[in-house]
Amino acid sequence: MYSRVTPGAAGGQVDAPDIFHHWNLGRVPVTGNVVDEPPWWEKYDLPIHPLDGVSCKGGGGVPAVRLDSIAEYEGQGRWRARNRGNDWLLAADNGVSE
Numbered sequence: 001m002y003s004r005v006t007p008g009a010a011g012g013q014v015d016a017p018d019i020f021h022h023w024n025l026g027r028v029p030v031t032g033n034v035v036d037e038p039p040w041w042e043k044y045d046l047p048i049h050p051l052d053g054v055s056c057k058g059g060g061g062v063p064a065v066r067l068d069s070i071a072e073y074e075g076q077g078r079w080r081a082r083n084r085g086n087d088w089l090l091a092a093d094n095g096v097s098e
Helices: 087-093
Strands: 003-007 013-017 071-075 078-081
Touching: none
Parallel strands: none
Antiparallel strands: 003 013, 071 078
């Protein structure tokens, strides 16, 4: 069984299952039909804060944006976020650069 030691209650430690043991986290080069997706904040046209000391963009979080810029109001206090997760694929197929 895959496990790892994690902090437990009252400063003790517990042996917990490693939920990432099936993931290929740099162990083997990726092969097959690989899709290099843009980051989620680019998919949704969200601004992103850099995080000091972190080399990857996106570590600083997203500032507040107007809800109507990312969602549609359905009435009675309900909002539905626009699903733009794969819009970048359509743009790529049509020769549009993001």
